[in-house]
Amino acid sequence: MTDAAKKPPTRETHLSKTYAPVEVEARRYEQWVADGRFKAADDSDREPYCVVIPPPNVTGQLHLGHALNHTIIDAAVRRERMRGKEALFLPGTDHAGISTQNVVERQLADKEGVSRHDLGREVFVERVWEWKDTYHERISSQMKKIGDGVDWSRERFTLDDGLSNAVQTIFKRLYDEGLIYRAERIINWCPRCMTALSDIEVEHQDDAGELVSMRYGAGEDSIVVATTRLETMLGDTAVAVHPDDERYRHLVGTTVELPFTGRRIPIVADAHVDPEFGTGAVKVTPAHDPNDFAIGQRHGLDSILIMDERGVITAHGPFEGLDRFEARSAIAAALRAEGRIVAEQRPYMHAVGHCDRCDTVVEPRLSKQWFLKVERLAKAAGDAVRNGETKIYPPEMEKRYFSWVDNLLDWCISRQLWWGHRIPIWYGPNGEELCVGPGEEAPEGYTQDPDVLDTWFSSGLWPFSTLGWPDETPALEKFYPTATLITAYDIIMFWVVRMMMFGTFAMGRAPFKEVYLHGLIRDKHGKKMSKSSGNGIDPLEVVDTYGADALRFMLARDAQPGSDNTASIELAEISRNFCNKLWNGTRFALMSGATVDGGLPSEPSLIDRWILSRLSRTVEAVDAFLDDYEYAKAMDALYHFAWDDVFDWYLELTKPVLAEGGAAADGTRRVLGHVFDQLLRLLHPVIPFITEELWLELTGGEERGESLTVAAWPRPAGGDDEAERLVAALQHLVVEVRRFRDGQGVKPSQAVAASLTGLDAAGLADQEPLIRSLVRLDAPAEGFEPTAELAVSDQVSVALDTSGAIDVAAERARLTKALKAAEKELDGTTGKLGNEAFLAKAPDAVVDKIRARKATAEADIARVTAQLERLA
RNA sequence: GGGUGCUUAGCUCAGCGGUAGAGCGCUGCCCUUACAAGGCAGAUGUCACUGGUUCGAACCCAGUAGCGCCCA
Structure with missing residues (x-):
């Protein structure tokens, strides 16, 4: 036997002693992009697998919620790529109309002291584009840092030419089918953003206001009404009572004088009035309240707007020029002076709508806006899920989806902004209204509607506009409908429902085969993370401190369908520790001569059979979990396989074998190599950087231009019950002996003489040297006198001489x-x-x-x- | 107010009808040349409460309390 065969070949590695992510990650990402690893082909024979990114706000920055979302998407796409599919993670950003315009306006005011009106529309929009270009770079670099394997050549932006064309195209189609119309309605108006909002852009919060009851008219014919928005009384055009309400029956049909205005307003009977609430009589302000507007319509009442777009009172009289809240107190004082205040309840907790962009109290306001008629579209969107065309994960989330899609009201799509897709409607000199499609021009003398569309109108087209629609592109042909949509559940109504509506309308097919809704990120006290509450963790800081892999593993190992994620910096540390363990375990395997050359031995040893069986079972479990988006469980299975089975047991079990050398060692080195090869593949989708680095070192594949990104995903090779049973018995024996030694205060390094009996019956006779080596039991010398006997199991017992008193x-x-x-x-x-x-x-x-x-x-x-x- | 979900070890969470689990933390021992970002061993629970169904309930049903989310 030559020396080479006897001694395990050790391998030089240039892996450092501890894992240094920062150095590895930037280098790896650049290499992947340079090698085109994330590029998808439109013309391949491979089965398509496409996920579109939920487009982040182009001027924002990524928070942990994005990091979670991107980790899950990226892991899904990377796994499918390894499974041989034509995998596409399609990136892009959206223009976030209101918030971007707000930010730029604020900056102009602060730095230059000018408003957008000073600059004019064209110049202002140019300035926003400059702003966008700067911040776009920030988002891209953040995505690269967290390892998003996106096809950068396909990146899109909701305001780019192609997507703008898509917006105009679908607008025209919807308009021509009568699904887009202009109407005067009560809409949600933000007096600070000075634009209309859709219903879902209004956040209801319980605020402490006051409920004031006041008397209209005098004497017998007077009536008491209550309100939390006193200032709206200037626009009252009626008082309404329930038709069956005996208290007021005699007043119905009469009129009462409205204070301050000199107007006499009718008392009407309307079945929608709740006789139980307050006095049972309500003031009616059709221009400033949706319910009142409906009453006004039924009774043919006038609608009187009493405020301008900034919320300043315009009604003639002493309150003109006051802000709506100043007017509220002024009117209270004036009413009190006239002795009209009957009761005041303060504080009065009630839900108040706030602008979800700037938190200003929203003013319901009669306004002429563009609307999308949703009934038909929402029905199709609902049916796609009902008939199984699109499957929602977890299934409990269906309820949430249906509750939205089945109760949707017409969507106000026009915004009084400059940053966005301008509504393609032109008005003629004689009141004509013309919808201009792509490539068409409005006739001379026509002027375009000044408003732009809601940002969600363009993001609703995302799954097909990004693939080239309305053109029939190869990409659209190949990748639509996309495989799955992965996003947080709080965006169902904003985004998911709208993509489903537009997808079924424009394409005739739902845009996704599956929708996976993951949770939100909370801090360790269960609070939603936000900048304002100061509990936010910046994912990029985690990347700089612990590495992108640690960030991703932290998020994935906590991602359970249907529940929120808890994040804290300690969890990132735990994940970093796992990466470091993986690093060192692999480094040790390499130094022990692990190899992927030569294939698996034809007659593997018991411990080799055991680890191969554990590997196979792990592959099965991981596949089953990932198919159901059970990331936490998949990560748990991998964590335990890696740490318990491979690092704690298998590596220890191989040490004596490898030290011995010979044919057995040769086989084990090949099993060792195979196990690490497969383990790294399994972990790669979630922790791509470290696994790539280690795998290339293990396989030496870098020179051959190989990459784990395109390595084949493992398949289960079958379990081995006998090997698992025998090794479990061996582990039990080892643990019992260790426990005894520990209890007796025997140092781990101290060898103890012992005789083992019953190994034969337990089927472990061959493993005696291994067992002795693991628990430092020397063979009994002459004159061996055991001082203790350990009955480990029915069959096996260990007699030891602990060389001293027990x-x-x-x-x-x-x-x-x-x-x-x-x-x-x-x-x-x-x-x-x-x-x-x-x-x-x-x-x-x-x-x-x-x-x-x-x-x-x-x-x-x-x-x-x-x-x-x-x-x- | 209407929905909806949660309550299991100190913390974060699995388990969802047949011996209560994991990670972290904790205790003791160990710097055993892969890793102290580590190893070995160990301790820890009226599974929110009250009833019911069942041979058997953390798990199913009903109610109560607390917390959360969505919608008005």
């Missing part, structure tokens, strides 16, 4: 405890088996199991009792 008390305490546990088990099982009803009704399998447990308990009691007696 700590009888410690051992007795331990055995007594074991005895008590066994007795409790015996009691429980005996009780069950003595129960006629249990024997009669429980399934046979359960009864058998209880019988087996009883037998085990009895054997344990006998064994432990004997040992206790021997100790005495």
Whole structure:
């Protein structure tokens, strides 16, 4: 035998002693992009797998919620790429109309002291584009840092030419089908953003206001109404009561004088009035309240706007020029002076709508706006899920989806902004209205509607506009409908429903086969993370400190369908530790001569069979979990396989074998190489950087232009029950001996003479040298006199000479405890088996199991009792 | 007010009808040349409460309380 065959070949590695992510990550990402690893082809024969990114706001920055979202998407796409699909993670950003315009306006005001009106529309929009270009770079670099494997050549922006064309195209189609119309309605108006909002851009918060009851008119014919928005009384055009309300029946049809205005307003009967609320009489302000508007329509009442677009009172009279909240107090004072205030309830908690962009109290306001008629579109969007065309994960989220799609009201799509897609409607000199499609021109003398469309109108087209629609592009042909949409559940109504509506309308097919809705990120106290509450964790800081892989692993190992994620910096540290363990485990395997050359041995040893079986079971589990978006469970399975099976046991078990050298060592080195090869593949979708670095080192594939990004995803090779059973017995034996040694205060490094009996019967005879090596048991020398005997199982026992007095008390305490546990088990099982009803009704399998447990308990009691007696 | 979800070890969460689990934290021992960002061993629970169904309930049903989310 040559020296080379005898000694395990060790390998030089240039892997550092601890894992240094920052150095590895930037280099790897650049290489992947340079090698086109994330580029998808439109013309391949591979099955398509496409996920479009939920477009972040182009002028924003990524927070942990994005990091979670991107991790899940990226892991899904990377896995499918490894499974041989034509995988496309399609990136892009949206223009975020209101918030971007707000930010730029604020900056102009602060730095230059000018408003957008000073600059004019054209110049202002140019300035926003400059702003966009600057911030776009920030988003892209953040995505690169967290490892998003996107096809950068396909990146889109909601305001780019192609997507603008898509917006104009669908607008025209919807308009021509009568699904887009202009109407005067009560809409949500933000007096600060000075634009209309859709219903879902209004956030309701419970605010402490006041409920004021006041008397209109005087004497017999007077009536008391209550309101939280006192200032709107200037626009009242009626008082309404329920038609069956006896208290007011005599007043219906009469009029009452409205204070300050000199107007007489009618008292009308309307069945929608709740006679239980307040006095049962309500003031009616059709121009400033949706319910009042409906009453106004039914009774032919006037609508009087009393404020301008900034919320300043315009009604003639003493309150003109006051802000709406100043007017509220001024009117209260004036009413009080006239003795009209009947009651005041303060504080009065009630839901108040706020602008979700700037938190200003929203003013319901009569206004002429463009609307999308949603009934038909929403029906199709709902049906796509009902008939299984699109499957929602987790299924509980369907309820949330249906509750939106089935109760949708017409969508106000016009915004009084300059940053966005301008509405393609032109008005003629004689009041003509013309919708201009792509490539068409409005006639001379026409002027375009000044408003732009809601940002969500363009993001609703995202799954097909980004693939080239309305052109029939190869990309659209290949990748639509996309495989899955992955996004947080709080965006169902904003985005998911709208893409489903537009997708079914424009394409005739729903845009996704599956929708996976993940949770939100909260801090460790369960609070939603936000900048304002100061509990936000910046994902880029985590990347700089612990690495992108640690960030991704942290997020993925906590991602359970249907529940929110808790994040804290400690969790990132735990994940970093896992990466470091993986690094060192692989480094050790390499130094031990792990190799992927030569294939697996034809007759693997018991421990090799065992780890291959564990590997196969792990592959099966991981696949099943990932197919159901069970990331937390998949990560848990991998974590335990890696750390418990591979690092804690297998590496230790191979040490003596490899030190011995020879044919056995040669086989083990190949199994070792295979196990790490497969483990790194399994982990790659979630922690791509470190796995790529290690895998290339293991396989030497870099010179051959290989990459883990396109390596084949593992397949289960089959379990080995016998090997698992035998190694479990071996582990049990090892743990028992260690526990005994520990209890006796024997140092781990101290060798102890011992004889082992019964290994044959346990099927572990061949493993004796391995066992001795693991727990430092020397062969008994001549004149061996054991001082203690350990009954490890029915079959195996270990006699040891601990070279000194046995700590009888410690051992007795331990055995007594074991005895008590066994007795409790015996009691429980005996009780069950003595129960006629249990024997009669429980399934046979359960009864058998209880019988087996009883037998085990009895054997344990006998064994432990004997040992206790021997100790005495 | 209407929906909806949650309550399991100190913390974050799995388990969802047949021996209560994981990670972190905690205790003791160990710098055993892969890793102290580590190793070995160990302790830890009236599974929110009250009833019910069942041979058997953390798990199913009903109610109560607390917390959260969505919508008005």
